[in-house]
Structures are given as C-alpha cells and as structure tokens.
Amino acid sequence: MTFEELGLRREVLKSLTELGFEAPTPIQEQAIPYLLGEDCDFVGLAQTGTGKTAAFGLPLINNIDNKARLPQGLIICPTRELCLQITKDLNVFSKYLEGNITAVYGGTDIRTQITSVKKGTSIIVATPGRLVDLINRKVVQLGEVKYVILDEADEMLNMGFKEDIDMILEQTPIDKNVWLFSATMPNEVARIARTYMHDPLEVSIGHKNQSNENIEHIYYSVKERDRYDAVKRLIDFNPTIYGLIFCRTKNETATVAMKLARDGYNAEPLHGDLTQAMRDRVMERFRSKELQILVATDVAARGLDINNITHVINYNLPDDIENYTHRSGRTARAGKTGESLVLINTRENVKIKAIERQMRVTFKQGKIPNPAEICEIQLKKLIDNTISTEVKESDIAPFMEQILASFADLSKEEVIKRFVSAEFNRFIEYYERAGDLNAAASKDDRERSDRKERPKRAREEGKTRFFVNLGRRDGLNPGAMVRIICDATGLKSKSLGRIDIMTSFSFVEADDEHTQKILKLVDGYEFEGHKVSIEVTSPGQGGSEGGRDRKFSKGPGSKRGPGSFGGGKKPGFEKKGGFDKKRSGGFDRERGFGAKRKKY
Numbered sequence: 001m002t003f004e005e006l007g008l009r010r011e012v013l014k015s016l017t018e019l020g021f022e023a024p025t026p027i028q029e030q031a032i033p034y035l036l037g038e039d040c041d042f043v044g045l046a047q048t049g050t051g052k053t054a055a056f057g058l059p060l061i062n063n064i065d066n067k068a069r070l071p072q073g074l075i076i077c078p079t080r081e082l083c084l085q086i087t088k089d090l091n092v093f094s095k096y097l098e099g100n101i102t103a104v105y106g107g108t109d110i111r112t113q114i115t116s117v118k119k120g121t122s123i124i125v126a127t128p129g130r131l132v133d134l135i136n137r138k139v140v141q142l143g144e145v146k147y148v149i150l151d152e153a154d155e156m157l158n159m160g161f162k163e164d165i166d167m168i169l170e171q172t173p174i175d176k177n178v179w180l181f182s183a184t185m186p187n188e189v190a191r192i193a194r195t196y197m198h199d200p201l202e203v204s205i206g207h208k209n210q211s212n213e214n215i216e217h218i219y220y221s222v223k224e225r226d227r228y229d230a231v232k233r234l235i236d237f238n239p240t241i242y243g244l245i246f247c248r249t250k251n252e253t254a255t256v257a258m259k260l261a262r263d264g265y266n267a268e269p270l271h272g273d274l275t276q277a278m279r280d281r282v283m284e285r286f287r288s289k290e291l292q293i294l295v296a297t298d299v300a301a302r303g304l305d306i307n308n309i310t311h312v313i314n315y316n317l318p319d320d321i322e323n324y325t326h327r328s329g330r331t332a333r334a335g336k337t338g339e340s341l342v343l344i345n346t347r348e349n350v351k352i353k354a355i356e357r358q359m360r361v362t363f364k365q366g367k368i369p370n371p372a373e374i375c376e377i378q379l380k381k382l383i384d385n386t387i388s389t390e391v392k393e394s395d396i397a398p399f400m401e402q403i404l405a406s407f408a409d410l411s412k413e414e415v416i417k418r419f420v421s422a423e424f425n426r427f428i429e430y431y432e433r434a435g436d437l438n439a440a441a442s443k444d445d446r447e448r449s450d451r452k453e454r455p456k457r458a459r460e461e462g463k464t465r466f467f468v469n470l471g472r473r474d475g476l477n478p479g480a481m482v483r484i485i486c487d488a489t490g491l492k493s494k495s496l497g498r499i500d501i502m503t504s505f506s507f508v509e510a511d512d513e514h515t516q517k518i519l520k521l522v523d524g525y526e527f528e529g530h531k532v533s534i535e536v537t538s539p540g541q542g543g544s545e546g547g548r549d550r551k552f553s554k555g556p557g558s559k560r561g562p563g564s565f566g567g568g569k570k571p572g573f574e575k576k577g578g579f580d581k582k583r584s585g586g587f588d589r590e591r592g593f594g595a596k597r598k599k600y
C-alpha cells in the first residue's frame, strides 16, 4: 500500500515524499484511513518505533483547520523529550500547511509558552502537569478541541498523571474524538478507554503487551558480583554497539556509568538527579552518536526516541514487566533489528519465564563471551580500523624516511606484529587472568575467577567482626564489600572472612592484625554516594536490623549532590583517554585501537 492510497492531502503527501517515507508502516496502514473519517475513537496498541507518531499526526494535520487560533488538536504525552519529538515530527509533516503547533512542557520557563499559546495555535502538544497549570491560569482553552490524542498512555499513568489526564479531558468538548496509543494495556488504560471513548476501533500491532518481533531477547545468568564485569564483556564483544544500559536506581545508574567511563568506555549517565540542561546535553551527545553508551533509569529514558540503537542491556531486570516492554522497545525501531540483553542472577529464571508468558516472546540463553572470543573480536576491530585509517600522505611524508630507517632491520611481519602488540597487549593482559563469568561455569573456571575477584571465606578464628552501616538497599553486595575494604586499605581479599549483607547494614570479618587499619581507612570511605561507617561489633552484637538501622540511619548530608561522582571530583566520563589502562585493558573506546574516529 502507498501513502497516496490512504487518502491524505496533497500537501501532506509532498512532505512525506521529501522525508523519504516510501510506504506506510503497519500501524499507519490500519490507523490513517480510519482516522481520516469523521467521528471516531481509536485505540492503537503499538510501541514507539512502529511509526505511531505519523499514524495519528498525519490524519490530525490533514483533518483540522490549520488556520484556527484556538487549538483543535491536543496531544498529551508523558515526557518533555517525547513532547518535543512529536512537535518536531508534526512540524515536518505539515511543512506545506499553515498553522502553529505549540509544545508545552514542564521544567522550563512558562512565560514563553504562554506567549506562544496566546499568539494562537491549531495544535497543542503537552505534558500533563504543565498543561494543567496553563489551564488553571486560563491561558489554554480547550473548548474548540476536536481531537485528543493520548500518546504512551500507559507511561503517563505509570508516572502518576491519572488525575491530570482526567482534569484535562473534562475541559474538552463531549463530542471530541479520542485517539489513544499505548504500548501495553493495563487496567488503568482500559478505564480511560471505557470512560472517554465510544466504541473505539482497537488496532494492535502484535499482541497486547507484546514486544516488537525484530528484537532478539537474550538472557545471561551470572553471579551477582560479576554483573558489572559481564556488562563490560558484552560491550567488548560488540565493539560497534550503540547501546542503552538500564539500571533500576539513580545510584546504580550513576555508578555503572562512572565505572564504565573510568574503564575507558564512551558512556554517560542519564537520571533524574541531573539538571535538565545536563540531561539535554547527554541526550544530544547520544543522539548524535558522539556518545556510544547511555546508562539510564527507566524514568529518565522515557520518551527517548532514537533510531539505530543496536543493544539494550538490562543491568538488572525491572520490577515491573511492562517496563521491560518499554526498555526493549528502544531498540529495533523503524524496521531495524536489535538485541535486548538481560543479566539475571541464578534465582531470577522465573522472572524470565514471566516475561516470556506476558510478552509472548522467547528468550535465548546467552553465554557471556569468554576472553578468547573477546580478544578475537577486538583484534579484528583493530585490524579493520588500521586498514581503514586514512593516511594523510602530505603530513606523514616528511617523517617517512626516518620511520623506514628505524624499521629497516625488521621484516614486514615483525613490524606488523609489534604494532598490533603495542595496542593489543594491554587487552590480552586484562583478559588473561579472567575466568568464565557464566553462573553455570565449571568449578575450575569459577575458581580462576574467584582467585581474581573474591574473598576466601572460612577461617573465623583470629578474625575481627565489623559492623558496616550500609546494606543491600544501598547497593552493597559481598563483592562490593570486598572492593570497598581492599580499595580503601590496600589489603588483599584473602585477609577478609565471612560477609553478611543485610537489608540496611552488613557485617564483615577480617584478620585481627588489620583491625586498626580498617577502622582508620574504611570509615568515611565513599560508596555509591554513601559514606561508609564501620566499627568493631561488640560481643553479642549482630542480630536485630531495626536496632542497628536506627543508630546508623544516614543523614541528608551523606548523599552526594546530583551529578557529582567521586566526592566532588569531576565525573570520570569527562576524562578523555585518561583512564586507568591497567584496570581497563587500555582501550580508548572512542578511538578504538588508536584509529582516529569521531564516531564509531
């Protein structure tokens, strides 16, 4: 089917041709002819990436009086980013039509938006909170609205906009058309459909709550403490990744991004503690592919509309299955394919089964690539980069004589070997002691990995037991506890003994001789934005969570401010190429193995 056959106006078709849209997507094919008709309500179950903005945007601009001064079209969506994206798309679609499309959204000066609305506008694209504000100020009048579009309705309800949406819809004429788009159909969305719509046509691209078929879902079973290393391997194994890593909390997001940046990856965080200006900057860098990896919370990444994302990595599974639909839907957009990779611990298999049932997808079990596989891939990347490196003949010409003389005694093969080794040794060194990270790995592999990363447990005699004020809910796990103590004191992990992580505090044992050192150096140490406080347990201590918890409840001063990683130091990701080569294996992710490339 072609766009001409759908019945759109000439002016609209002209802009589509310019945009290079050749044929309608499935949701457009089903929605547009119906929405061009009169008096219809519509429910479209479709994810972002299916072309849903054009599915409602084209019939909307086609149908309304574009010269109207009071809004005839009202689009409500969950986030500022989506609001701006829709406005931009609509402006492009209506290039050959008159009319004003006004975006109103929170987090920015309301006065300019008031001026724009007052100038007269045929369509308002709004986030719910700001729109309610403008209605209350009597700036926005919705009495002439003919079409209301609720985009990403499930997200808006997730974000707590239920009352705002009800209030807004009550301001609109009773005979309006309501078009609702949602990736999933929870009860609350169904309630909106029942309350405000009459006999809507329901079009579902795929099943309800179903994910895009172009996404490959793969899960990896790893030990809790190996999560971060596993992510690094997945990235190393996919050197051209343009990826989004989802974490559950702001803290975890900041920490993972900071560690990745420190380890030489081109990664930055996106979460609610960043200022709007910082978020805009990060998004822009990601959108323009200057940034290769964005580490985000679910909320911050809502409305992120970027094509070509190759991988979504779920650092943790989201609590809510519907969030998994949203996360994975960030890849495989506009007909492309993509992978959604999930790291689970050994107890989370049941959650994968639940997602499979609800989303009707099948997960493959993946294996975290082993060091040899990664080295092979990276070596190939190094060779490809070398071959495709542009030689600036005139710049290098003056040095050629000297260069050739220096290598005169080496064969071509020796020269190649040395150049490759100069870049590759660091990588091999990093991986040579690394074991298998798959949870079901053989005992030998695990022990190899354990020697490198894990404390020996057992000996209790001759050990002192310490109380630590942080626990599971602060992101602490046994591996993190070992890192804190070893990093702060320089002790080897074998000096530590039993570790018990409770919800809000923990215990750790260490050889008696290190007690003073641990008390001196670990106390006040920073962990993921929290100050560690440590003390020797008194005899008989070590039971009731409540009691300890009260004593050590963290005051407001213990958290670092937004965007401040590493105790007021510059965020690690602002360093370019200055990462710790020993730790990271020495790649400059932006440049690959020495090849100069702005984008990867």
Ligand code: AMP
Binding pocket: 020, 021, 022, 023, 024, 025, 028, 047, 048, 049, 050, 051, 052, 053, 054, 305, 307, 333, 334
């Ligand atoms: P959406 O689901 O509206 O976020 O659209 C996803 C992406 O697909 C956007 O970048 C659109 O510009 C693009 N797109 C939408 N419809 C078409 C089409 N018919 N042909 C090609 N690209 C499209």
